[in-house]
Amino acid sequence: MAPIALGSLSDRHVHLNGIKKPEQPQDGFGTRAVHVGSDPDPSTGAVIPAISLSTTYKQHGIGNHKGFEYSRSANPNRSALEQTLSSLESGGAYALAFASGSATTATVLQSLGHNAHIVSVNDVYGGTFRYMTRVAKENQGLETTFLDLENADEAQVNAALRHDTKLIWIESPTNPTLRLIDIPRIVGIAKAHPSHPLVLVDNTFMSPFYSSPLLQGADIVLHSLTKYVNGHSDVVMGAIILPQHHVALRDHLAFLQNSIGAVPSAYDSWLAQRGAKTLHLRMKEHGRNALLVARALEKSPYVKEVIYPGLASHPRHEVARRSLSPHAARFVQAESDHNPDGSFPYGGMVSFRISGGLEEAQRFFGATRLFTLAESLGGVESLAELPALMTHGSIPPAERAILGIGDDLIRLSVGIEEGTDLVLDVEQALRAAVEGSLRA
Numbered sequence: 001m002a003p004i005a006l007g008s009l010s011d012r013h014v015h016l017n018g019i020k021k022p023e024q025p026q027d028g029f030g031t032r033a034v035h036v037g038s039d040p041d042p043s044t045g046a047v048i049p050a051i052s053l054s055t056t057y058k059q060h061g062i063g064n065h066k067g068f069e070y071s072r073s074a075n076p077n078r079s080a081l082e083q084t085l086s087s088l089e090s091g092g093a094y095a096l097a098f099a100s101g102s103a104t105t106a107t108v109l110q111s112l113g114h115n116a117h118i119v120s121v122n123d124v125y126g127g128t129f130r131y132m133t134r135v136a137k138e139n140q141g142l143e144t145t146f147l148d149l150e151n152a153d154e155a156q157v158n159a160a161l162r163h164d165t166k167l168i169w170i171e172s173p174t175n176p177t178l179r180l181i182d183i184p185r186i187v188g189i190a191k192a193h194p195s196h197p198l199v200l201v202d203n204t205f206m207s208p209f210y211s212s213p214l215l216q217g218a219d220i221v222l223h224s225l226t227k228y229v230n231g232h233s234d235v236v237m238g239a240i241i242l243p244q245h246h247v248a249l250r251d252h253l254a255f256l257q258n259s260i261g262a263v264p265s266a267y268d269s270w271l272a273q274r275g276a277k278t279l280h281l282r283m284k285e286h287g288r289n290a291l292l293v294a295r296a297l298e299k300s301p302y303v304k305e306v307i308y309p310g311l312a313s314h315p316r317h318e319v320a321r322r323s324l325s326p327h328a329a330r331f332v333q334a335e336s337d338h339n340p341d342g343s344f345p346y347g348g349m350v351s352f353r354i355s356g357g358l359e360e361a362q363r364f365f366g367a368t369r370l371f372t373l374a375e376s377l378g379g380v381e382s383l384a385e386l387p388a389l390m391t392h393g394s395i396p397p398a399e400r401a402i403l404g405i406g407d408d409l410i411r412l413s414v415g416i417e418e419g420t421d422l423v424l425d426v427e428q429a430l431r432a433a434v435e436g437s438l439r440a
């Protein structure tokens with residue numbers, strides 16, 4: 001192999017336990033998204049990594065190989081994606097990719113062993129709730145205490161923690177009511193408790209662009225890469241990212257990743273890495289558009305309530321501001337001239353309550369031109385859904401009522417189309433949905 005030219009990007013990387021890290025922390029988010037894990041191929045010069053479909057790799061003598069033996073254990077495209085993710089999730093040093101966000105959740109919870117106790121935010125993603133209560137409970141005796149981590153005071157969080165509590169599971173903002181958990185506050189309580197539970201943050205909704213939980217003291221960040229990181233609604237995949245000091249935890253989880261084998265394919269890894277290269281651009285546009293749509297909803301006579309933490313009127317707006325990653329804070333600052341009221345872009349998810357109920361909501365979905373009625377989120381295209389009957393339909397009605405998930409609650413995943421087109425679409429669909437009911 002030809003020696004690497006001094007000053008080339010490759011020259012600026014070192015290997016850390018098999019994971020490459022950029023030596024130049026001053027490289028911005030967008031630079032890292034484009035370059036880390038994407039060195040030109042030394043044998044061909046290809047700027048974009050080739051897709052390595054081989055399941056096995058030649059050994060020049062037993063154990064003498066180039067870092068790859070068998071594709072479940074490690075694959076060049078998965079390793080490249082893991083390098084990208086460990087760099088993008090600020091504060092991260094190691095990343096492990098899995099076949100879905102749910103496989104990632106399963107592997108993390110399996111790592112806790114038998115009869116562990118965890119505390120979870122009460123409106124956790126439905127699939128995570130299902131795994132905790134119906135799989136991990138039966139198979140490994142996992143006990144989960146669900147708690148309103150947004151409002152619980154220190155005494156209430158401490159009361160939920162036990163001597164055998166191994167993990168606190170956070171999502172912020174939560175889905176679909178966008179409740180905000182103050183991550184440093186929960187980390188502080190966890191660190192002071194004698195059981196020293198790990199703090200995991202499912203950062204799927206914010207993506208590594210808007211929030212950096214590892215910089216706020218979290219131990220593990222989890223992503224459904226299916227959503228913003230891949231960003232094109234064509235890959236199902238998940239990952240965890242860990243900070244430098246959790247090397248033993250990383251080794252344990254890597255052992256489980258290989259042993260359980262719920263790993264992504266080379267092609268999916270390649271697609272997700274390609275998607276991640278534009279994460280910063282997409283997230284800025286998702287945020288700008290979501291803010292435009294949220295403002296339009298706020299002005300609409302056909303809307304009872306808008307939930308978007310970036311709006312200055314949101315009751316926990318200041319928590320949202322404090323939670324911004326350093327790169328998102330710079331972006332928000334640069335946008336501030338456009339937002340004299342103090343509102344700012346804060347991801348692409350907006351929820352609102354339509355005047356009326358199920359009938360009006362159904363008419364709204366039928367009337368939108370650009371928002372497609374569909375589950376999932378985080379793709380370039382705008383989506384709309386009714387959580388009560390779709391993503392959260394498996395939650396019992398009484399529980400849904402406590403969480404505020406009624407038949408009038410609509411969740412939007414605001415895409416990166418022209419923002420003004422999206423606003424016009426929402427306005428005309430609301431008119432058709434609610435005025436239609438007034439005429440009826």
Ligand SMILES: Cc1ncc(COP(=O)(O)O)c(C=O)c1O
Nearest residue numbers: 100101102125202204224226237
């Ligand atoms: C917040 C969150 N976490 C985890 C998951 C699970 O990810 P996947 O669908 O990739 O298994 C989802 C899926 O919607 C999610 O919204």
